Amino acid sequence: MSALVNVMNEETTLLRAGHVRQASTLTPDKARLAQDYVGFARSVQRQGDRLRAEAPTAVERLKLGHESLATQMAENLRVLATARTVTEDILTDVAKVVGQQNKAKTYGRAGTIAADPGSAARGIAINRSL
Template identity: 80%
Template sequence: MTAAARLAALDNMPARELCQLAESALAALVNVMNQETTLLRAGHLRDASKLTPEKARMAQDYVSFARSVQRQTARLQQEAPDSVDRLRHGHEALATQMAENLRVLATARNVTEDILTDVAKVVGQQNKAKAYGRAGTITADPASSARGIAVNRAL
């Protein structure tokens, strides 16, 4: 089935059925984002990262339904106004969950980066020579710090 045929099939779907599919996709997306947020808060980054493919698939499904709903808003409002209202409230819940998820992701990234930076500094301090300079103080050699340690900012 071509993309145009899939879009046409969605757009011609009965109003309540289209809204129900969009609601189900939305609920699944909110659920997986909630799971991810919970895992991140608990410090289980690897477990949380395993949810990424599922979250991406669910987001793609929801976006497909949401775009169809947007294209068919006038018809859906006439045929199933209560379903459209439920969907609108669900979308607001998604926005709240997404904001929380992004906040926790940013916190996890910052914590990870801080830990790696601290480790790099400690490793660098262990490698530097302990010698006194002309002023009678221990000199720091910036070239000897943190060899072999990198901070991955892709989290």
């Protein structure tokens, strides 16, 4: 559990600093540790009564660790959501600017700026899997 908290903390720190590529290298470890955690948590749930009777102190430490993990997970999700929003905003702004640059800037017969659809920007692709 502490390894998962540490990986999420490191990812959160990197994302806050704007190091998205470095943070993405932690994804395989984070996924593996999260999967292990879920498996262990299910085992603990199945043996909850026995564990509370035989090792109440350890169960209490486990609860505290889970609270720490939940806090770190919430913070990590907030930072991920912010990074995603910022990325989408930047890409949207770039797409708008690229589209504006390719518009014709001459006047047509009616005295308005004529738009030539053939020369307009075709757009850019945005990968929303972040």
